[in-house]
Amino acid sequence: MAVLDRVLKLRRPGSYFSLRSFRFSPFLNSESDIKASASVIPKPLPLHRDVEGRNVQWVFLGCPGVGKGTYASRLCHLLGVPHIATGDLVRDELSSSGPFALQLAEVVNQGKLVSDEIIINLLSKRLEASAAKGETGFILDGFPRTIRQAEILEGVTDIDLVINLKLREEALLAKCLGRRICSECGGNYNVASVDIKAEDGNPGMYMAPLLPPPNCASKLITRSDDTEEVVKERLRIYNDMSQPVEEFYRSRGKLLEFDLPGGIPESWPKLLQALKLEDHEDKWSAAV
Numbered sequence: 001m002a003v004l005d006r007v008l009k010l011r012r013p014g015s016y017f018s019l020r021s022f023r024f025s026p027f028l029n030s031e032s033d034i035k036a037s038a039s040v041i042p043k044p045l046p047l048h049r050d051v052e053g054r055n056v057q058w059v060f061l062g063c064p065g066v067g068k069g070t071y072a073s074r075l076c077h078l079l080g081v082p083h084i085a086t087g088d089l090v091r092d093e094l095s096s097s098g099p100f101a102l103q104l105a106e107v108v109n110q111g112k113l114v115s116d117e118i119i120i121n122l123l124s125k126r127l128e129a130s131a132a133k134g135e136t137g138f139i140l141d142g143f144p145r146t147i148r149q150a151e152i153l154e155g156v157t158d159i160d161l162v163i164n165l166k167l168r169e170e171a172l173l174a175k176c177l178g179r180r181i182c183s184e185c186g187g188n189y190n191v192a193s194v195d196i197k198a199e200d201g202n203p204g205m206y207m208a209p210l211l212p213p214p215n216c217a218s219k220l221i222t223r224s225d226d227t228e229e230v231v232k233e234r235l236r237i238y239n240d241m242s243q244p245v246e247e248f249y250r251s252r253g254k255l256l257e258f259d260l261p262g263g264i265p266e267s268w269p270k271l272l273q274a275l276k277l278e279d280h281e282d283k284w285s286a287a288v
Contacts, residue, residue, distance in 0.1 A: 055081045055137020057157060059144070061246065062165035064234045065176035067260065069188070071165065071271060072141040078279050082135045086142035089122040090114055111230035113237060116148055146241055150248045162249040163275075167260045169235070170196060171205060176231040178209065180220040187216055194263075207263035 056079055060068040069085055076083035094104050100118050107114055123143060130138070144150040153159065167175075171194045178192025190210040198204035212220060225234075249255040258274055260267045272279055 055079070056139070057137055057160050058139045059153075059159055059162045059249075060139060060141045060165065061162060061242065061249075063167070063172055063238050063242075064231070065172050065179070066165045066167045067175075067267075068141045068165060070264065071163075071268070072139045074268065074279075075275075075277075076139050078277065079137070079139075081137035081139055082130050084123070084126055084130075084138050084140050084143075086114075086119055086123065086140075089119075089126055093122060108225050109230075111225060111233035111237070113145060113241075116146065116152070119143060119149065120152065144245060145238070147244045147248060150245055159249075159254060161256060162254045163256050163258060163271075164246060165258055165260060168196065168202075168205065171207060172235065173228070173231060175207070176226055176234075177228060179226050180212070180222060182212060182216040183219045183221045185216060187212060189216070189220065191220075203261075205262050208265075210264075 058075070060072045062068045069083075069087070072085070073083045090104055090108065094101050094108070100121070104114060104118065127138075140153075144153050174192045174194045175190060178190045180189045180191055181187070182189070188210075189212045192207075193209045194205065194207035196205040211217075225231075246255060256274065258271060261270060268279075
């Protein structure tokens with residue numbers, strides 16, 4: 001866990017790195033591959049290069065519905081860094097009728113992955129906004145999802161830590177189908193009650209629903225891509241593509257595997273313990 005001892009000291013603002021050159025991947029074998037990879041970066045990304053004197057730069061990996069957004073946002077609040085979720089960037093682009101809206105609508109409704117070019121453009125735009133506000137450091141949620149994206153990110157910044165959340169597939173499916181959003185305030189909730197009995201040597205698991213407050217209860221909507229068919233396709237695609245990305249970071253000594261033991265009350269204190277952090281404001285942190 002030496003990487004954690006190093007990165008947990010990185011809390012101070014620093015200067016932004018400007019992309020002067022791009023390091024290409026050993027996975028890009030042809031000249032056309034290199035040109036294609038370079039073309040997805042519209043302009044220098046405002047990311048930090050120097051390790052000393054800046055906030056943490058972390059990545060959350062994990063299947064759709066595993067809870068990346070929930071745990072990433074909690075850690076961002078604790079560490080004082082922005083939470084950048086590519087899923088939110090995509091949904092914001094769709095709702096704003098931006099230049100990629102029509103293309104994104106078709107891709108999202110089919111449960112497919114958004115192209116590298118679109119994701120990099122949206123991410124660059126978000127990071128520029130963060131830089132303008134003086135924000136430093138970040139926790140990325142939902143990026144990178146492919147080796148190509150990981151190589152692009154590696155070419156412009158040094159990621160300190162990659163947290164790979166894992167959850168049993170039956171729990172994942174139930175959670176995805178139970179997701180709800182308040183149409184008025186945008187709050188995220190989950191109506192699923194996951195109760196898996198212990199069997200065949202596997203421990204049982206209970207995850208309580210995350211219900212909305214009374215003022216949001218009548219305004220809940222389901223995401224258009226949270227149907228059983230689309231969710232299963234998204235999980236299949238993710239599982240096919242996740243292994244190379246996990247190995248990419250594992251080989252660099254940056255991957256922290258974390259199996260979620262249950263819902264937030266069970267998992268949050270144990271995640272903090274794995275990260276050598278404390279949350280004195282949270283009622284569940286007393287278990288750390």
